[in-house]
Amino acid sequence: MKTIVTTLALALCAATGVTAQMKSAAPAPGADSVLLSETTDGDYIVRRYLVRSSGDADFTMHYRISLATLDTSLGGNPKQLGDLNAFLSGLVGDTLRKVQSVTITGYSSPDGPVQLNEKLAAQRAQDFKAYADSKYGLSKRYTVRVNSVAEDWKMCRTLVAQSQIPDRTAVLQIIDGTQTPEQKELALEKLPAAWNYMKANILPPLRRVEVMIVYADGNIVEQRTLKPKPAPAPAPAPAPETYEVVDETITGVIVEMPESKKEMREEHRTAAREAKQDATMTRREAREAARIAKRDAREAKKIERRSARAAEKMAKKEAKAAKKAAKAMQKNEKDLEKM
Structure with missing residues (x-):
């Protein structure tokens, strides 16, 4: 029933x-x-x-x-x-x-x-x-x-x-x-x-x-x-100052310092080069992350536009079907009245 x-x-x-x-x-x-x-x-x-x-x-x-x-x-x-x-x-x-x-x-x-x-x-x-x-x-x-x-x-x-x-x-x-x-x-x-x-x-x-x-x-x-995109890796922390223990007594620690200004300048230049390389890598990673984010945004907009077009198409189809159904109902009522 x-x-x-x-x-x-x-x-x-x-x-x-x-x-x-x-x-x-x-x-x-x-x-x-x-x-x-x-x-x-x-x-x-x-x-x-x-x-x-x-x-x-x-x-x-x-x-x-x-x-x-x-x-x-x-x-x-x-x-x-x-x-x-x-x-x-x-x-x-x-x-x-x-x-x-x-x-x-x-x-x-x-x-x-x-x-x-x-x-x-x-x-x-x-x-x-x-x-x-x-x-x-x-x-x-x-x-x-x-x-x-x-x-x-x-x-x-x-x-x-x-x-x-x-x-x-x-x-x-x-x-x-x-x-x-x-x-x-x-x-x-x-x-x-x-x-x-x-x-x-x-x-x-x-x-x-x-x-x-x-x-x-x-x-x-x-x-x-x-897929979720990973966040850019943080810049590495600067390397700590190094030293070498050459003798240790009860009264304290004795370290060996660089022997000349030339060695000190060389160490500074090396540290500067490493810091510059780290900064360059960080900028490159940031640019790559930005590129990926823009690509994902474009992809999301495409999907959103396709969904909107599909929804609009479906709405038009349903409206057209409803209009046809209304006409069919009127015709059916007329048919029923004739029976």
């Missing part, structure tokens, strides 16, 4: 989309992830995670009464087909995501002969499988299962109970009764206001095909982050 309630909300609101769709960016590791490896690739640290579980995705397409051929313009079908196309296109380019199976289930509403409804449900499932195979090559890429369900009146009881249908109590008593499906339909037809409400709001969303895409457990995802 949960699926039927969700489907009815889709038909009335024309805004229901994919239950769970993957994005292009790798998900951040969580409690359900295990680190498999950590390597480096240039300026990046590459970590690979085993994701123990992930959400599935489902799509719903509606069919007209007594028909088993998909009308791509009916109700919310344009939005759902667009979402399905985007989702499958993303799967083709994502080698890390694995699909375990695809299940296509055809449904029929309970009005009409039971045998005809069973045939319609099966034909709708096969019709959409053929459509998906011709457009996406679905059966060639994934394991596709086909099911069908001819719903009885009890299957729509929850929808009736949650609706504003006239004579709701009487309708529920008929649905809960022990009559045959055909007898229940005749009894409901004797309540004109309630029957017209059901034909316009309850029964059309039940004529549908649902596509469920189940991911395989144990998906492997990859996360890339910039």
